[in-house]
Amino acid sequence: MSGDERSGAKSVDPEQLWLRPAEPRRGRRPSFSRETITAAAVAVADAEGLDAVTMRRVAAEVGAGVMSLYSYAPDKETLLALMVDHVSGELRITDPPSGDWRADLKTVAHLQRAHMLRHPWLPAALTTRHVPGPNTLAFLERVLAVLRPTGLDGAAKLEIFAQITAFVAGHVAHEIAQAAASRSPDRAAAEARYLAAVAADGCHPELAEALSAPGRPLTPDATFTRFLNRLIDGLDTG
Structure with a gap:
């Protein structure tokens, strides 16, 4: 995700992002979800780095139009926040604290x-x-x-x-x-x-x-x- 693409992004609204359902704003229900979009962005970043993550590239990965992605991730900073939290799901501490x-x-x-x-x-x-x-x-x-x-x-x-x-x-x-x-x-x-x-x-x-x-x-x-x-x-x- 290049710096020039992120430069015009607005700050992420945490209430909008984390407390409200990830549903499209209008139109018929598409065949993809915010989870699908985020996973596709993570896969691109893992393989090619953040600079390769663009809305156009992610849209191509999920087979969607670029504009339809903005219903789920309205800007690049939001997509990055989704990616970070998505992979954070892998961080699991299974044992209880030992006291040390x-x-x-x-x-x-x-x-x-x-x-x-x-x-x-x-x-x-x-x-x-x-x-x-x-x-x-x-x-x-x-x-x-x-x-x-x-x-x-x-x-x-x-x-x-x-x-x-x-x-x-x-x-x-x-x-x-x-x-x-x-x-x-x-x-x-x-x-x-x-x-x-x-x-x-x-x-x-x-x-x-x-x-x-x-x-x-x-x-x-x-x-x-x-x-x-x-x-x-x-x-x-x-």
Whole structure:
């Protein structure tokens, strides 16, 4: 979904979107639904990225006229909100909270990471403010239950949820970019030579020391877990 297409969109009306039936405004009942439209948009985004998601493309995917889609998603921001909430239905915490909120919160973060890797467009989509839909609210409800043992007030618990989600989204975006860069061996070799030269120039002693330290496992899973542990273990609940 390109930036120029979204630029003229109005803000999403959460009452209209989430509290009222998704029925067409006029005319005969079509052979598709808001769920069908949203699923088609998600499939396009999964395969080709957000820029490929246009109303015209989604209409072609469901076999509808472009104008008929506006009865269900009146603008691109609404469609994006529907897409985010649609895939949020995959986020399911099946086990009750263990009472160890840090361990449970790490489980939540790993679940979010796997979810965003399945839908690589999500980190970018989450940078746009959305009023959460029913699937997102169901997931948030479970996370707030995980945080109950902290004794924090509601605002602080919501902040922790936002903090962890932002961390995961940023990490996954970086992870995807790094994976793309690693497919270019020449670029990776050039970066390694550059850092080695900088470390040896005598002007960056702290960097030289850091680069000479024993390496840690650099697999994506190990790196994410290491960063996540530092974040959650350091959360202050005082």
